[in-house]
Amino acid sequence: MSNRIVVDPVTRIEGHLRVQAVLGDDGKLADAYSTGTMWRGLEVILKGRDPRDAWAFVERICGVCTGIHALAAVRSVEDAVGWKIPKNANIIRNLINATLYTQDHVTHFYQLHALDWVDVVSALSADPRETAAIQAKISPHHQFSSVGYFSDIQRRLKDFVATGQLSIFKNGYWGHAAMKLPPAVNLLATAHYLEALDFQREVIKVHTILGGKNPHPNYLCGGVPCPINVSDSGSAGNGLNEVTLNYIRDIAKMAIEFVNNVYIPDLKAVASFYPDWTKVGGYKNFLCFGDFPEIENVWDNKSLQMPMGAVLNGDLKNVMPVNVRDVNEIQEFVDHSWFRYANGKKGLHPWQGDTIPNYELPKGAEGTKTKFSWLTTDGKYSWVKAPRWKGHAMEVGPLARLAVGIGLGVDWIKEPALALLKELNLPVEAAFSTLGRTAARGLETIWTSQKMLQYVNDLTANIKAGDEAAANMDKWEPSTWPKECKGVGLCEAPRGALGHWCVIKDGRLANWQAIVPTTWNASPRSDDGEIAPFEATLRGTPIADPVRPVEILRTIHSFDPCLACASHLYTADGKEITKVVSE
Amino acid sequence: MAETQYQALRRQGVSRRSFLQFCSLTAASLGLGSAGAADIAKAMQTKPRVPVVWLHGLECTCCTESFVRSYHPIAKDIVLSMVSLDYDDTIMAAAGQQAEEALEDTIEKYKGEYIVCVEGSVPLGNEGTFCVPTGEVFKNKLQHVAKNAKAIIGWGSCAAWGCINTAKPNPSNSVPINKVIHDKPIVMVPGCPPIPEVMTGVLTYILTYDRLPPLDRQGRPKMFYGQRIHDKCYRRGHFDAGQFAEKFDDEGAKKGYCLYKLGCKGPTTYASCSTLRWNEGLSWPVQSGHGCIGCAENNFFDKGSFYDHETTVLPPGWGGIEATVDKVGMGMMAVVGVAAAAHIAASAVVQARSSSNNKHIGEGKHE
Numbered sequence: 001m002s003n004r005i006v007v008d009p010v011t012r013i014e015g016h017l018r019v020q021a022v023l024g025d026d027g028k029l030a031d032a033y034s035t036g037t038m039w040r041g042l043e044v045i046l047k048g049r050d051p052r053d054a055w056a057f058v059e060r061i062c063g064v065c066t067g068i069h070a071l072a073a074v075r076s077v078e079d080a081v082g083w084k085i086p087k088n089a090n091i092i093r094n095l096i097n098a099t100l101y102t103q104d105h106v107t108h109f110y111q112l113h114a115l116d117w118v119d120v121v122s123a124l125s126a127d128p129r130e131t132a133a134i135q136a137k138i139s140p141h142h143q144f145s146s147v148g149y150f151s152d153i154q155r156r157l158k159d160f161v162a163t164g165q166l167s168i169f170k171n172g173y174w175g176h177a178a179m180k181l182p183p184a185v186n187l188l189a190t191a192h193y194l195e196a197l198d199f200q201r202e203v204i205k206v207h208t209i210l211g212g213k214n215p216h217p218n219y220l221c222g223g224v225p226c227p228i229n230v231s232d233s234g235s236a237g238n239g240l241n242e243v244t245l246n247y248i249r250d251i252a253k254m255a256i257e258f259v260n261n262v263y264i265p266d267l268k269a270v271a272s273f274y275p276d277w278t279k280v281g282g283y284k285n286f287l288c289f290g291d292f293p294e295i296e297n298v299w300d301n302k303s304l305q306m307p308m309g310a311v312l313n314g315d316l317k318n319v320m321p322v323n324v325r326d327v328n329e330i331q332e333f334v335d336h337s338w339f340r341y342a343n344g345k346k347g348l349h350p351w352q353g354d355t356i357p358n359y360e361l362p363k364g365a366e367g368t369k370t371k372f373s374w375l376t377t378d379g380k381y382s383w384v385k386a387p388r389w390k391g392h393a394m395e396v397g398p399l400a401r402l403a404v405g406i407g408l409g410v411d412w413i414k415e416p417a418l419a420l421l422k423e424l425n426l427p428v429e430a431a432f433s434t435l436g437r438t439a440a441r442g443l444e445t446i447w448t449s450q451k452m453l454q455y456v457n458d459l460t461a462n463i464k465a466g467d468e469a470a471a472n473m474d475k476w477e478p479s480t481w482p483k484e485c486k487g488v489g490l491c492e493a494p495r496g497a498l499g500h501w502c503v504i505k506d507g508r509l510a511n512w513q514a515i516v517p518t519t520w521n522a523s524p525r526s527d528d529g530e531i532a533p534f535e536a537t538l539r540g541t542p543i544a545d546p547v548r549p550v551e552i553l554r555t556i557h558s559f560d561p562c563l564a565c566a567s568h569l570y571t572a573d574g575k576e577i578t579k580v581v582s583e
Numbered sequence: 584m585a586e587t588q589y590q591a592l593r594r595q596g597v598s599r600r601s602f603l604q605f606c607s608l609t610a611a612s613l614g615l616g617s618a619g620a621a622d623i624a625k626a627m628q629t630k631p632r633v634p635v636v637w638l639h640g641l642e643c644t645c646c647t648e649s650f651v652r653s654y655h656p657i658a659k660d661i662v663l664s665m666v667s668l669d670y671d672d673t674i675m676a677a678a679g680q681q682a683e684e685a686l687e688d689t690i691e692k693y694k695g696e697y698i699v700c701v702e703g704s705v706p707l708g709n710e711g712t713f714c715v716p717t718g719e720v721f722k723n724k725l726q727h728v729a730k731n732a733k734a735i736i737g738w739g740s741c742a743a744w745g746c747i748n749t750a751k752p753n754p755s756n757s758v759p760i761n762k763v764i765h766d767k768p769i770v771m772v773p774g775c776p777p778i779p780e781v782m783t784g785v786l787t788y789i790l791t792y793d794r795l796p797p798l799d800r801q802g803r804p805k806m807f808y809g810q811r812i813h814d815k816c817y818r819r820g821h822f823d824a825g826q827f828a829e830k831f832d833d834e835g836a837k838k839g840y841c842l843y844k845l846g847c848k849g850p851t852t853y854a855s856c857s858t859l860r861w862n863e864g865l866s867w868p869v870q871s872g873h874g875c876i877g878c879a880e881n882n883f884f885d886k887g888s889f890y891d892h893e894t895t896v897l898p899p900g901w902g903g904i905e906a907t908v909d910k911v912g913m914g915m916m917a918v919v920g921v922a923a924a925a926h927i928a929a930s931a932v933v934q935a936r937s938s939s940n941n942k943h944i945g946e947g948k949h950e
Contacts, residue, residue: 037715037716038715052890056876060746062645064643064644168668282894559877
């Protein structure tokens with residue numbers, strides 16, 4: 001059928017995602033559905049393991065938002081056994097997380113999202129003088145702004161295109177009718193695409209100092225593994241010393257400069273050419289678990305700098321509390337996912353998780369199980385499960401944090417958001433859109449880069465006050481733990497609300513479940529008909545050229561999908577898996 | 584098409600001086616000396632950009648993230664000047680049909696000339712349907728793309744061993760890539776992820792010398808995986824002196840004593856972390872206070888807790904003093920002696936087996 005659109009693979013994301021859509025007679029998408037096309041089964045692997053090791057396993061859920069699952073894992077185990085961490089450890093974990101946000105959001109905007117809006121080939125016809133003038137106007141303090149700089153970039157680009165080997169730019173959406181930036185702005189954004197590649201490599205070094213490497217820095221239950229030694233013998237060979245504290249401070253300052261002088265001005269400049277994208281791609285239900293506790297071991301909205309809460313139907317005046325321990329509040333459904341529940345249960349809380357893979361093509365699908373060309377929603381169609389909060393599909397991520405933050409009147413979230421809307425002459429509703437989601441990510445990066453500097457200063461101040469503890473080893477031995485306990489570790493990952501739930505028996509893991517950001521956003525349908533963010537936000541999107549549907553990428557990318565995260569979910573006993581696998 | 588890597592670099596505004604500097608640095612990082620630098624420079628001035636296709640199976644993308652953190656050379660110079668990365672679903676501009684067309688175009692146009700990089704392992708369970716990008720099981724897609732490749736690089740422990748996916752009970756029944764590709768030269772670059780410069784170093788070596796680097800019998804480049812982390816650890820002196828951190832954040836930990844008793848797997852892990860270190864040589868796990876978890880080794884998730892100390896390599900003095908801890912009856916010297924002898928024997932075997940790998944790519948089949 002000619003009104004069908006398939007985007008598979010959705011590129012510039014983490015993992016494997018397929019989007020199918022049906023184009024209406026009005027040139028807009030009438031329906032869309034998303035399919036997670038990978039599954040790994042990490043949680044069953046955790047069963048029976050030492051809970052202190054769990055962070056290293058779940059960290060391998062994702063190498064892009066690297067470390068965040070490890071953080072949720074150590075928090076989960078600490079919650080289960082009642083393990084308190086020292087103040088320094090809390091500051092260092094916040095510092096690592098603020099660094100991840102800053103690196104991840106910048107990389108998303110330039111490397112993963114920009115090529116939906118920026119025409120690299122159009123930059124060839126730009127006048128570099130014009131680009132330099134724009135740069136000077138929107139960001140007078142950025143160091144690379146001369147006519148010569150942009151001429152050089154353009155010349156290199158020209159020669160590069162002339163070789164005919166376009167590398168990662170091969171077959172991009174160049175010259176597409178939906179591309180609206182003038183050549184001079186395309187050149188500006190292309191130059192910054194290259195600068196951002198350098199930035200991500202530099203800013204992430206905070207993880208290397210504190211966690212030994214990146215991707216996949218090391219974590220520790222009870223605190224952080226890197227001891228603090230700024231004064232005594234051995235300091236020079238220790239990861240955290242006066243030199244590396246200075247190093248981190250310099251990186252934080254560099255991050256603040258890049259975000260304020262490059263990322264934010266670019267975001268505003270690009271956004272100003274795409275006003276229509278404040279009218280599509282919106283969603284109304286939002287969920288946040290909160291993060292950046294300013295007080296160690298306290299998880300409430302007095303401590304959490306990113307707040308916890310839920311909003312339904314866009315009612316920002318009514319931010320509802322969230323109880324992640326209530327088995328009726330958060331549940332996962334598998335009606336349309338490639339799983340089945342052993343007892344035929346409808347929805348299950350993570351502590352009760354019980355799932356078996358059940359791969360089959362939905363009714364009306366075309367092709368075979370090992371090679372298909374079209375899936376339908378009439379049956380199971382994704383490796384992603386369907387999580388629901390009090391029965392509702394929810395959006396998580398930067399826009400959810402913006403909504404909940406505005407609703408709760410959190411100054412650092414509310415004020416910049418309202419100021420930006422005013423600057424662009426837009427109503428608050430405009431924030432709830434594809435472009436709003438992309439802008440929300442930028443706004444919070446201003447804050448996270450500043451927090452990097454604050455946290456390294458907080459750490460220094462606490463060391464000055466005489467506190468050099470980095471880890472609390474009182475509960476290191478499992479013999480000190482309750483015989484049976486369960487816990488939950490929460491985070492706001494860059495991509496949204498993240499929870500890891502664990503059950504510990506006799507010092508070993510009896511159960512482990514994670515519900516990760518993209519599972520909420522990329523959820524398939526559930527039998528009550530609720531449609532989750534990916535599928536709902538694509539509806540009504542105008543498509544200029546159905547063969548090159550770059551518009552689908554714009555909205556999907558605005559969520560920054562991570563499919564390795566979303567589709568690893570699994571809990572069952574090993575015997576059943578073997579049986580199912582060998583069927 | 585006929586443009587050389589050197590011309591491409593010059594075109595990108597890289598000066599002759601910087602180019603030669605880059606060649607020296609690359610040669611140094613590969614341990615090749617000044618003659619090596621000249622070889623690299625010559626090769627890059629005479630060879631066109633090699634098309635590279637980068638596939639993702641069951642993985643977490645940490646290898647891609649690591650690759651783009653490389654400092655020598657930096658990722659954008661590789662992607663824009665040294666190779667033509669014609670397909671990589673993590674960073675390519677095109678998606679869906681446009682992406683797949685780019686892939687097929689490269690396979691067709693550069694038959695036998697392109698390099699395939701694989702990140703991730705291959706699930707075989709449930710007919711391979713645990714990974715179905717573009718509606719097709721990954722195993723089939725990989726075999727299709729590999730068929731006309733010049734050589735294969737397996738990035739990370741997923742491609743080399745299976746890593747987290749094959750940790751017990753291996754729910755997706757995943758396998759490393761060499762279980763489904765049998766007729767191509769394959770370099771395995773394990774690590775979760777591998778060090779950025781190890782990844783780019785392997786790639787520049789292949790481009791420069793037009794052959795795979797010398798491999799050990801597990802397919803790993805000897806230049807990066809020939810020695811243990813323990814052999815070159817800056818805390819080795821404390822190990823030999825019997826000075827250990829007894830628990831995290833204690834006095835020994837703060838003084839930078841050996842992390843052996845906290846479970847460090849450096850004594851049994853073959854990788855370059857203690858020499859090349861991470862992120863522009865800034866630090867590495869041991870320097871930042873956590874023992875090596877052995878992520879470059881096969882089955883590292885199934886070798887007991889990351890906090891249980893090794894029992895195959897014992898520190899001096901342990902044979903007598905701590906024999907009960909390790910339940911090892913023989914004296915320390917004997918154990919270390921046996922371990923060393925076993926290592927020498929293994930190395931000899933490795934050398935013998937790998938000599939056949941050290942030939943020009945495309946000359947006959949890989950074993």
